[in-house]
Amino acid sequence: MSSSLYRYGYGAALISVRHRDGLADPRGxxxxxxxxxxxxxxxxxMCATALILRSRPARVPLVLLCALMLSIAAPSRAGEPMExxxxxxxxxxxxxxxxxxxxxxxxxxxxxxFWASWCEPCLEEMPALDAFYRAHQGAGLExxxxxxxxxxxxxxxxxxxxxxxFPTALLSDTQASGYGRIWRxxxxxVIDRRGVLRxxxxxxxxxxxxxxxxxxxxxxxxxxxxGSGVLTQWSGQ
Numbered sequence: 001m002s003s004s005l006y007r008y009g010y011g012a013a014l015i016s017v018r019h020r021d022g023l024a025d026p027r028g029x030x031x032x033x034x035x036x037x038x039x040x041x042x043x044x045x046m047c048a049t050a051l052i053l054r055s056r057p058a059r060v061p062l063v064l065l066c067a068l069m070l071s072i073a074a075p076s077r078a079g080e081p082m083e084x085x086x087x088x089x090x091x092x093x094x095x096x097x098x099x100x101x102x103x104x105x106x107x108x109x110x111x112x113x114f115w116a117s118w119c120e121p122c123l124e125e126m127p128a129l130d131a132f133y134r135a136h137q138g139a140g141l142e143x144x145x146x147x148x149x150x151x152x153x154x155x156x157x158x159x160x161x162x163x164x165x166f167p168t169a170l171l172s173d174t175q176a177s178g179y180g181r182i183w184r185x186x187x188x189x190v191i192d193r194r195g196v197l198r199x200x201x202x203x204x205x206x207x208x209x210x211x212x213x214x215x216x217x218x219x220x221x222x223x224x225x226x227g228s229g230v231l232t233q234w235s236g237q
Contacts, residue, residue: 080180080202087189087197088178092144092169095158100144100167102191108140109220110191113208114171114182114201116148117156122186125208126164132213133166139221140193146171148185192220 081088090102090112102110113129115122126145133143143166147157151172161168171182179189180202188208190199199216206212 081178081189081197081200083197083200085197087191087195088176090144090174090176090179092146092174092176094167094169095154095161096167098167100169102195105142105191106195107193107225108142109193109217111141111143111213111217112146112176112179112189112191113143114146114148114179114185114187116185117153117160118149119185121207123160125186126160128209128213130164130166132210132217136217136221137165140225141217141221142166144169146174146176148182190216190220193223193225 087102087110090100092100094100111129111133115126117123129143129145133141145161145164145166145168147161147168148171149157151170154170157168157170186208187201188199188204189197189201192198198220
């Protein structure tokens with residue numbers, strides 16, 4: 001337990017030092033370590049609580065302390081968009097040139113995928129996302145990948161997306177504050193043809209594959225275009 005506390009404490013100290021000395025872009029390296037620290041602290045607190053209860057159930061104050069630590073480790077989710085509400089505005093300068101404006105994509109189904117080059121699950125789900133996009137682009141599907149990498153890691157991002165069919169952008173070149181503070185990746189949002197947010201990745205942590213994309217996105221592609229027909233009810237549960 002002590003060695004685990006040391007490792008996680010070092011992670012917190014590293015974040016503080018980078019902020020103090022200006023060694024990291026808040027949208028780059030520091031964001032990466034912050035996400036790792038939040039995840040590890042939550043795991044540590046849950047494990048510590050289980051060990052305390054298993055050894056001596058009477059140690060309620062220690063359990064309460066772990067609960068407090070868990071609440072501190074969990075980042076705030078204030079400002080996250082609500083499913084069923086109009087999707088927040090988003091504009092981005094694309095890698096390779098051009099711009100993306102969510103408002104201009106009205107009438108299409110849009111998938112927004114936040115990722116990072118250092119995120120292994122992100123890279124693992126990209127082939128499925130790319131294949132799904134290529135198969136359904138003609139049906140009105142748009143996909144935008146938004147990388148949390150620092151501009152100094154642009155080369156890594158460019159290499160990761162070189163063979164992808166859908167456009168990508170850096171978060172530093174994107175206006176997307178309405179989607180909350182992106183503290184974990186991958187995270188995906190799905191917006192229907194009317195510009196309504198129909199699926200929020202904040203309540204979903206599984207890695208995307210073809211089956212999940214078919215479940216969450218295909219029903220929206222089958223819905224009628226705005227102004228023709230009745231909007232069917234759908235939830236990404």
